[in-house]
Amino acid sequence: MLEGRPVRESITEYSEFALPNDANHLGNLLGGKVMHLVDIAGAIAAMRHARRPVVTVSIDSMSFLHPVHIGQLVILRASVNRVFRTSMEVGVKVVMEDLTAAVVKHTSSAYLTFVALDENGNPAEVSPVIPETTEEKRRFEDAGRRREHRLGLRRR
Ligand SMILES: CC(C)(COP(=O)(O)OP(=O)(O)OC[C@H]1O[C@@H](n2cnc3c(N)ncnc32)[C@H](O)[C@@H]1OP(=O)(O)O)[C@@H](O)C(=O)NCCC(=O)NCCS
Structure with a gap:
């Protein structure tokens, strides 16, 4: 059995300034760009925890609660649940920050599952994660229920 590591050791924050190249025709950041950033932030947290390469095996449904306008900052906070x-399940919270207006809004949340790979590209065992705070313990419990649902969908 591998030694456990606390959630806090792999918490990741990743930010990107929303630029015109990634805009839709309304001048807001494309939803697909946000999903791309979510995948990257989640993968960093997963790799930091597993200390191995990881691949995304599933992404749960995602909602967009507010648009991100060009010129605003997208901040992604990811942790291994x-x-x-x-x-492993990684949760990613996306917030946008308007730097001039000093406004911060929660725009999306997503749960992703990553699989760690060994030197031959086969799934490799990952160290357990140790939840310490009340919030981390709640996410840990909820992640178990979400996995049952995901694997049920996969079987179907
Ligand atoms: C990830 C991959 C190596 C897993 O291979 P596999 O033959 O399905 O391996 P397994 O059945 O042993 O599954 C490995 C783990 O993934 C989990 N898993 C597989 N499919 C899953 C799904 N849809 N949702 C959640 N977990 C899933 C399994 O439960 C298992 O987890 P565990 O070891 O913690 O119990 C393989 O599916 C793959 O290479 N996929 C492409 C990944 C990729 O390229 N992603 C980038 C996007 S294109």
């Missing part, structure tokens, strides 16, 4: 064996 729970490790199963070779897979």
Whole structure:
């Protein structure tokens, strides 16, 4: 059994300034760009925890609560909610910050499952994650329920 690591050791914050190249025709950041950033932030947290390369195996549904306008900052906060064996659930919270108006809004949240790979590209066992705070313990419990749902969908 691998030694556990606290959630706090792999918490990741990743930010990107919304630039015109990534805008839709209304001048807001494309939803697909936000999903791309969510995948990157989640993968960094997963790799930082597993200390191995990881691949995304599933992304749960995502909602967009507010548009991100060009010129605003997108901030992604990712942490490992729970490790199963070779897979782990990572939660990513997306907020936008308007730097001049000093406004911060929660725009999306997503749960992603990453699988760690060994030197031959096969799934590799990951160290357990140790939830310490009340919030981390709640996410750990909820992640178990979400996994059952995901694997049920996969079987179907
Ligand atoms: C990830 C991958 C290596 C897993 O291979 P596999 O043959 O399905 O391996 P397994 O069945 O042993 O599953 C590995 C783990 O993933 C989990 N898993 C597989 N499919 C899943 C899904 N849809 N949702 C959640 N977990 C899933 C399994 O439960 C298992 O977890 P555990 O070891 O913690 O119990 C393989 O599916 C793959 O290479 N996928 C492409 C990944 C990729 O390229 N992603 C980038 C986007 S294109």
